[in-house]
Amino acid sequence: xxxxxDTIQDDKTAKMKARDVSVYYGSKxxxxxxxxxxxxxxxxxxxxxxxxxxxxxxxxxxxxNDTISVARVTGSIxxxxxxxxxxxxxxxxxxxxxxxxxxxxxxxxxxxxxxIAYGPKIHGLAEKKTELDAVVEKSLTRAGLWxxxxxxxxxxxxxxxxxxxxxxxxARAIAVDPEVILMDEPASALDPIATAKIEELIDExxxxxxxxxxxxxxxxxARVSQRTAFFHLGKxxxxxxxxxxxxxxxxxxxxxxxxxxxx
Amino acid sequence: MNKSQPNLAPDLTRPTRTPAFEKRLxxxxxxxxxxxxxxxxxxxxxxxxxxFLLGNxxxxxxxxxxxxxxxxxxxxxxxxxxxxxVSLRAPSAVQTLELQGMPEVxxxxxxxxxxxxxxxxxxxxxxxxxxxxxxxxxxxLASNEPKTFHLPATSDLASGLAGEGSPEMQxxxxxLASEGKLAENWDLNFxxxxxxxxxxxxxxxxxxxGSILTMLVTLVLAFPIGMLAALYLEEYAPxxxxxxxxxxxxxxxxxxxxxxxxxxxxxxxxxxFPNLRSAPxxxxxxxxxxTMPVIVIxxxxxxxxxxxxxxxxxxxxxASPVQVVFHHVLPLALPGMLTGTIIGMARALGETAPLLxxxxxxxVATPPTDFTSPAxxxxxxxxxxxxxxxxxxxxxxxxxxxxxxxxxxxxxxxAIYLRxxxxxxx
Numbered sequence: 001x002x003x004x005x006d007t008i009q010d011d012k013t014a015k016m017k018a019r020d021v022s023v024y025y026g027s028k029x030x031x032x033x034x035x036x037x038x039x040x041x042x043x044x045x046x047x048x049x050x051x052x053x054x055x056x057x058x059x060x061x062x063x064x065n066d067t068i069s070v071a072r073v074t075g076s077i078x079x080x081x082x083x084x085x086x087x088x089x090x091x092x093x094x095x096x097x098x099x100x101x102x103x104x105x106x107x108x109x110x111x112x113x114x115x116i117a118y119g120p121k122i123h124g125l126a127e128k129k130t131e132l133d134a135v136v137e138k139s140l141t142r143a144g145l146w147x148x149x150x151x152x153x154x155x156x157x158x159x160x161x162x163x164x165x166x167x168x169x170x171a172r173a174i175a176v177d178p179e180v181i182l183m184d185e186p187a188s189a190l191d192p193i194a195t196a197k198i199e200e201l202i203d204e205x206x207x208x209x210x211x212x213x214x215x216x217x218x219x220x221x222a223r224v225s226q227r228t229a230f231f232h233l234g235k236x237x238x239x240x241x242x243x244x245x246x247x248x249x250x251x252x253x254x255x256x257x258x259x260x261x262x263x
Numbered sequence: 264m265n266k267s268q269p270n271l272a273p274d275l276t277r278p279t280r281t282p283a284f285e286k287r288l289x290x291x292x293x294x295x296x297x298x299x300x301x302x303x304x305x306x307x308x309x310x311x312x313x314x315f316l317l318g319n320x321x322x323x324x325x326x327x328x329x330x331x332x333x334x335x336x337x338x339x340x341x342x343x344x345x346x347x348x349v350s351l352r353a354p355s356a357v358q359t360l361e362l363q364g365m366p367e368v369x370x371x372x373x374x375x376x377x378x379x380x381x382x383x384x385x386x387x388x389x390x391x392x393x394x395x396x397x398x399x400x401x402x403x404l405a406s407n408e409p410k411t412f413h414l415p416a417t418s419d420l421a422s423g424l425a426g427e428g429s430p431e432m433q434x435x436x437x438x439l440a441s442e443g444k445l446a447e448n449w450d451l452n453f454x455x456x457x458x459x460x461x462x463x464x465x466x467x468x469x470x471x472x473g474s475i476l477t478m479l480v481t482l483v484l485a486f487p488i489g490m491l492a493a494l495y496l497e498e499y500a501p502x503x504x505x506x507x508x509x510x511x512x513x514x515x516x517x518x519x520x521x522x523x524x525x526x527x528x529x530x531x532x533x534x535x536f537p538n539l540r541s542a543p544x545x546x547x548x549x550x551x552x553x554t555m556p557v558i559v560i561x562x563x564x565x566x567x568x569x570x571x572x573x574x575x576x577x578x579x580x581x582a583s584p585v586q587v588v589f590h591h592v593l594p595l596a597l598p599g600m601l602t603g604t605i606i607g608m609a610r611a612l613g614e615t616a617p618l619l620x621x622x623x624x625x626x627v628a629t630p631p632t633d634f635t636s637p638a639x640x641x642x643x644x645x646x647x648x649x650x651x652x653x654x655x656x657x658x659x660x661x662x663x664x665x666x667x668x669x670x671x672x673x674x675x676x677x678a679i680y681l682r683x684x685x686x687x688x689x
Contacts, residue, residue, distance in 0.1 A: 064575065096580070108591060
């Protein structure tokens with residue numbers, strides 16, 4: 001049974017509400033009836049040992065699991081009252097509203113400018129070149145990358161360093177001005193300095209976007225998030241304010257994981 | 264502490280320090296050396312064979328770009344042939360000159376210069392070279408100065424000059440050569456003429472043009488269809504029994520002997536278009552059938568090699584599946600697809616068997632004017648010439664092979680250029 005700290009029941013500001021979400025890979029149940037609210041007021045962190053299903057669950061929020069033919073999702077996830085798991089949901093529009101940043105930086109092998117401009121272009125968000133230029137500058141500035149790349153926007157995105165590439169991917173995600181940003185271990189492939197920059201960035205972006213971050217690092221969860229959900233074996237074991245989870249976990253398993261006894 | 268003090272004496276009891284271990288180690292290195300030597304040997308052998316093959320072709324081929332020519336001085340003012348700028352530049356000029364007795368005139372001058380025996384060894388069609396020179400420069404007609412033409416000899420005399428054929432011919436050739444009236448000259452018009460009955464008069468342009476037209480048809484049909492099939496199978500098709508069946512069929516199709524495709528072309532295409540026998544269009548269609556599976560297979564591999572992270576990235580910013588394919592997957596897969604295409608095209612270029620079946624082995628003395636006129640292709644031409652009895656065809660065959668190899672090289676260079684142009688790193 002999931003223990004939920006009573007301070008956060010019935011969240012009125014929630015942008016997304018997941019209810020009884022289960023994910024099956026073929027006959028194997030990877031996620032078992034998880035319910036959670038996502039709000040722009042705080043950063044939500046998913047923690048848990050490898051293979052606990054936290055990334056799988058994250059990928060439900062923009063239906064990236066659609067690309068895996070054997071994956072099947074049940075339950076409901078509402079984005080402002082609309083169930084995104086319905087067949088009638090337009091996936092392209094959903095993904096424009098719910099952006100995603102991946103574990104390994106994956107800039108397109110195109111110029112830095114093209115990387116950022118791609119989303120706005122395909123969605124027709126910028127009519128003129130000057131508008132597009134403005135969107136690119138604004139996104140790169142928000143991602144804290146503008147100063148570093150403004151003189152070489154025509155260089156390939158893949159020529160940047162790992163940390164810069166990841167911030168480029170974040171800039172690419174916010175270029176279409178989404179409502180939610182999902183981050184799947186965004187700093188796990190980066191060195192500590194680049195990681196610090198990403199964490200700082202997450203802090204700055206929260207409030208404007210509802211941010212969900214999956215992380216292996218408990219320190220990272222403690223630093224950037226205000227809500228934490230602990231996953232184990234496909235179940236959400238415990239969910240609550242980050243400070244409560246780390247200082248006063250209710251469940252024995254959570255305590256074991258946080259104190260490093262396994263995982 | 265005693266424990267942490269380094270023990271400097273070698274500890275020979277460790278399993279990695281025993282003599283047996285060192286012996287095994289030496290054996291492992293020996294194995295590696297032997298393997299390396301064997302590999303190098305294989306490379307040296309194949310390079311040597313290749314150099315021998317190419318060298319042999321080139322040496323023989325150079326002879327094919329030359330021909331035995333007789334020097335015949337012609338004084339037009341004494342020829343009795345009339346004409347002016349207008350009539351000599353008309354399209355029918357050569358016929359007019361023939362009616363005026365041009366062949367006899369050339370023969371007369373040849374007899375003057377070479378004697379009766381020598382003149383008899385002038386190629387039947389030699390006068391055409393003189394006529395061609397006249398139509399290009401009509402002012403020659405008024406000239407009192409003798410102008411020397413180098414006209415093709417008969418193939419008998421040519422083989423005499425090469426030290427073969429009948430003894431009389433060899434003697435005559437030697438005599439004419441010592442008088443400076445017979446020589447092996449560069450014959451670059453070989454690249455501009457078409458098939459003929461005499462090796463002295465043949466050219467490769469007809470077959471080369473036939474090959475170019477056929478390859479164009481093949482490329483235009485096989486590349487887009489193969490590419491779309493590969494994209495659909497890789498990106499859209501559901502994984503089920505039907506797509507498995509299609510995949511197996513395509514793999515089998517790529518392994519089917521080419522002559523079977525020739526039979527298919529004969530049974531299907533020629534049944535639908537019976538008038539287009541030996542046309543580049545039908546040849547191209549038949550070869551496209553053969554090339555398509557190769558393009559599909561290599562295209563699918565190229566698409567598979569595109570990292571899924573790029574696809575995910577594009578999907579996550581809200582690209583529709585077709586946008587993912589055309590904006591991201593295709594540009595990254597294109598270099599690999601081009602490589603596969605060029606391998607298929609190179610195979611098609613060298614293909615003889617299926618084209619024999621659809622009638623492209625006909626004797627075609629004029630280059631094809633369009634995709635539906637009768638044509639032959641380079642490998643078929645090589646096959647036909649290699650079958651000729653006349654000794655003069657041996658060198659011409661080698662020359663044709665050199666042309667085929669150069670054409671192949673050109674195609675491959677183009678492919679490598681395109682591949683490097685589109686190649687991107689990620």
